[in-house]
Amino acid sequence: MNKETRDLLFDQAKQWILEAGATIRRKINDPITIQTKSNANDLVTTMDKETEQFFVGKIKSKYPSHYLFSEEGFGDKLSSLEGTVWIIDPIDGTMNFVHQKRHFAISVGIYQDGIGEIGFIYDVMADILYSAKKGEGAMKNGAKLPPLKTDLTLQESIVGMNHYWLCKNNLVKETAMQELVKQVRGTRTYGSAALEFAYVAEGIIDCYLAMKLSPWDIAAGKIIVHEVGGITTNISGNEFTMLDSDAVLTCHPAIHESILSEFLIKGKK
Amino acid sequence: MNKETRDLLFDQAKQWILEAGATIRRKINDPITIQTKSNANDLVTTMDKETEQFFVGKIKSKYPSHYLFSEEGFGDKLSSLEGTVWIIDPIDGTMNFVHQKRHFAISVGIYQDGIGEIGFIYDVMADILYSAKKGEGAMKNGAKLPPLKTDLTLQESIVGMNHYWLCKNNLVKETAMQELVKQVRGTRTYGSAALEFAYVAEGIIDCYLAMKLSPWDIAAGKIIVHEVGGITTNISGNEFTMLDSDAVLTCHPAIHESILSEFLIKGKK
Numbered sequence: 001m002n003k004e005t006r007d008l009l010f011d012q013a014k015q016w017i018l019e020a021g022a023t024i025r026r027k028i029n030d031p032i033t034i035q036t037k038s039n040a041n042d043l044v045t046t047m048d049k050e051t052e053q054f055f056v057g058k059i060k061s062k063y064p065s066h067y068l069f070s071e072e073g074f075g076d077k078l079s080s081l082e083g084t085v086w087i088i089d090p091i092d093g094t095m096n097f098v099h100q101k102r103h104f105a106i107s108v109g110i111y112q113d114g115i116g117e118i119g120f121i122y123d124v125m126a127d128i129l130y131s132a133k134k135g136e137g138a139m140k141n142g143a144k145l146p147p148l149k150t151d152l153t154l155q156e157s158i159v160g161m162n163h164y165w166l167c168k169n170n171l172v173k174e175t176a177m178q179e180l181v182k183q184v185r186g187t188r189t190y191g192s193a194a195l196e197f198a199y200v201a202e203g204i205i206d207c208y209l210a211m212k213l214s215p216w217d218i219a220a221g222k223i224i225v226h227e228v229g230g231i232t233t234n235i236s237g238n239e240f241t242m243l244d245s246d247a248v249l250t251c252h253p254a255i256h257e258s259i260l261s262e263f264l265i266k267g268k269k
Numbered sequence: 270m271n272k273e274t275r276d277l278l279f280d281q282a283k284q285w286i287l288e289a290g291a292t293i294r295r296k297i298n299d300p301i302t303i304q305t306k307s308n309a310n311d312l313v314t315t316m317d318k319e320t321e322q323f324f325v326g327k328i329k330s331k332y333p334s335h336y337l338f339s340e341e342g343f344g345d346k347l348s349s350l351e352g353t354v355w356i357i358d359p360i361d362g363t364m365n366f367v368h369q370k371r372h373f374a375i376s377v378g379i380y381q382d383g384i385g386e387i388g389f390i391y392d393v394m395a396d397i398l399y400s401a402k403k404g405e406g407a408m409k410n411g412a413k414l415p416p417l418k419t420d421l422t423l424q425e426s427i428v429g430m431n432h433y434w435l436c437k438n439n440l441v442k443e444t445a446m447q448e449l450v451k452q453v454r455g456t457r458t459y460g461s462a463a464l465e466f467a468y469v470a471e472g473i474i475d476c477y478l479a480m481k482l483s484p485w486d487i488a489a490g491k492i493i494v495h496e497v498g499g500i501t502t503n504i505s506g507n508e509f510t511m512l513d514s515d516a517v518l519t520c521h522p523a524i525h526e527s528i529l530s531e532f533l534i535k536g537k538k
Contacts, residue, residue, distance in 0.1 A: 040424065040454075041454045041455060095427070095454065095455050099427055099454075099455075099473060099474075100473040100474075101473075102473070155309065158364070158368055161432070162456065163430070163432060163435055163450045163456040163458075164450065166432055166435035166436065166443075166447065166450075167435065167447040167450055167451060168447070174435075174447075178435065178436040178437070178443075181432045181433065181435075181436055182436060185309075185310045185364065185368075186310060186364050186368075186460060187431065187432040187458055188458050188459065188460055189432075189456055189457050189458040190457065190459075191455060191457055204368060204369040204370075204371070205368075205369075
């Protein structure tokens with residue numbers, strides 16, 4: 001994608017995201033209808049669906065040749081990332097949306113033939129927009145995010161992860177992850193993968209680990225984290241395919257290798 | 270304490286808290302000197318100390334008969350709660366202050382002969398002040414917080430807790446806490462006890478569990494949570510003494526008993 005195309009697409013996507021966010025803020029205290037998906041704690045609301053449909057309508061009308069890959073299924077069914085593909089989570093952190101009416105984000109990544117070109121993570125209630133353009137760095141509300149500082153040890157790191165990593169699970173021995181918890185400075189759990197990617201990019205946490213993320217959870221975050229020098233892989237150290245769900249590690253570069261090899265790979269089941 | 274005294278003290282404390290918060294915001298990007306206390310992750314900065322000294326100076330000058338019990342030790346050494354006692358954490362969530370420059374709070378509780386009269390939790394960077402007066406309910410930035418809704422099951426609850434509960438520890442079997450994690454809707458870790466108390470009071474999390482809190486971590490939060498109908502105890506179900514540190518459970522009333530008996534007491538070591 002050339003710079004002119006990328007810039008135009010960035011401006012258009014940004015406008016739609018801010019518009020969708022304003023709508024959500026206006027309706028935040030309306031009664032909501034909650035359904036569950038894969039399990040009782042996998043929530044979806046009419047707001048998720050309406051927001052996704054807003055993006056589908058806008059994108060399909062202005063860019064009929066673009067594809068759209070999104071959480072609630074109103075987009076396209078994709079088996080490849082050829083062409084221009086928008087990968088969207090209309091509300092990342094639906095549990096927070098439902099229970100907290102804050103701490104959720106709109107996540108939009110735009111890929112060209114599999115290459116991440118544009119990423120947006122919009123903390124809707126705080127009105128904070130994280131963004132990135134390929135090769136041009138990442139921004140927070142228009143201010144450039146500095147590259148991640150180079151000097152960081154595991155012992156000084158703050159790790160975002162949910163508590164299931166420390167319970168019996170199919171991916172990794174819980175004792176290995178308990179050891180990680182004891183070695184790092186602190187752990188946090190915020191309940192929105194997109195925001196935790198943004199926090200890694202901002203350097204307010206140094207790593208985020210998730211057991212199962214879908215492409216729409218990670219599409220924007222991977223680009224934004226990359227632009228400040230962070231690394232995103234699955235928990236075997238391979239690239240996330242962006243077509244299937246996978247366990248994910250996004251990380252400050254100074255600690256990626258040690259978290260991967262000393263805890264995730266060593267503890268692998 | 271009579272209402273007039275309480276109202277005057279509330280207004281004065283509020284003014285000092287907002288002033289201290291404004292100073293912290295003004296200095297938030299200044300270089301900070303970090304020291305460690307009980308362990309490498311127990312941080313203290315000059316900002317903690319300066320903020321505490323600000324309160325000591327104000328309180329001792331205006332209310333020379335009042336006592337002050339505070340984290341960094343510039344206050345009094347107390348062996349009882351007789352009289353009017355200010356219990357202060359100048360920066361609750363010092364790790365967040367250092368690593369995130371946000372998500373920390375000033376916590377001030379005022380007790381009269383051991384009875385909680387006034388509580389303030391000030392999210393400094395977000396400029397959100399949670400407060401309560403005994404018997405008059407709790408507020409968030411001047412708007413009354415509604416009483417906690419009565420219908421809540423454990424399965425719908427969000428629990429604030431750190432990850433050490435799920436590692437081998439001296440208090441409770443980690444397997445009991447892992448079972449709790451699996452039964453509830455979700456878990457969160459924010460890194461500030463005072464803010465997690467405020468979130469319980471606001472109903473955006475339903476319970477907060479901490480392995481070791483000091484009086485200054487809990488003094489304000491206990492009052493604020495109580496005013497919306499929440500319950501705070503130690504993990505044996507007894508009252509927190511407010512003179513020593515202890516493990517703490519602050520909770521929506523509908524789930525306090527089951528978290529206590531089915532997980533904490535059943536899993537007790």
